[in-house]
Amino acid sequence: MTETHITDIARVIQLAIAPVFLLTAVGTIIGVLSNRLARIVDRTRVLEDHVSDTQQLAALAQSELETLGRRMGLIYLAIGLAVVCALLIGLLIVLAFVDAFLSINLSKMIGLMFVAGMLALIASLLAFLREIFLAVTSARNAVRLQLPLQRILSRGTQQKSTATRPAEERESK
Numbered sequence: 102m103t104e105t106h107i108t109d110i111a112r113v114i115q116l117a118i119a120p121v122f123l124l125t126a127v128g129t130i131i132g133v134l135s136n137r138l139a140r141i142v143d144r145t146r147v148l149e150d151h152v153s154d155t156q157q158l159a160a161l162a163q164s165e166l167e168t169l170g171r172r173m174g175l176i177y178l179a180i181g182l183a184v185v186c187a188l189l190i191g192l193l194i195v196l197a198f199v200d201a202f203l204s205i206n207l208s209k210m211i212g213l214m215f216v217a218g219m220l221a222l223i224a225s226l227l228a229f230l231r232e233i234f235l236a237v238t239s240a241r242n243a244v245r246l247q248l249p250l251q252r253i254l255s256r257g258t259q260q261k262s263t264a265t266r267p268a269e270e271r272e273s274k
Contacts, residue, residue, distance in 0.1 A: 113201040120190045120215075127187045127222065131180060134229065138176045145169050168239045175232035182225035189218035 148162045148169070193214040200207040 109201050110198075113197050117194045117197055120194050123218075124187055124190050127183050127190070130225070130229075131183050131187070134176055134180045134183065137232070138173065138180070141169050141173050141176065145173075165239070165243075168235065172232050172235050172239075175228050175235065179225045179228035179232065182221045182228060186218045186221035186225060189214050189221060193218065 145166060148166050193211055196207050196211050196214065199205065200211065
């Protein structure tokens with residue numbers, strides 16, 4: 102290898118560091134989105150257990166399940182777009198090395214990959230923001246309406262936890 106070729110590769114490695122940091126950030130965002138998705142799924146399971154309790158509770162639970170379904174769809178979209186962003190940035194890094202090793206001018210392709218990755222990240226963050234707005238709106242509506250479903254479900258959880266405690270603990274209280 103000639104000295105200039107080694108210098109070119111060292112320069113590509115230096116330039117690849119910024120996209121690697123971007124990949125770390127996107128990975129963190131995917132983790133946050135996955136946690137939100139898990140919480141939505143957990144809440145959906147709790148509501149589905151109580152759908153058949155009474156007619157009034159069933160209607161309230163169904164309404165919240167619809168909102169949770171919309172939120173779940175937005176989170177799926179945000180995760181998908183974040184993964185597309187990560188794939189594009191990874192491909193950008195690979196193309197930068199191919200450009201250096203094969204002495205092919207891929208600068209336009211690399212630039213387009215970066216722009217496409219940023220657009221996917223922006224779209225992912227917008228879907229995430231929309232999901233947050235939907236979550237906050239549904240929480241405000243629940244507080245404003247003081248939905249009995251919230252109280253009943255929390256009582257049911259408390260009763261289940263009381264029933265599962267050992268007899269000695271219940272007697273001591």
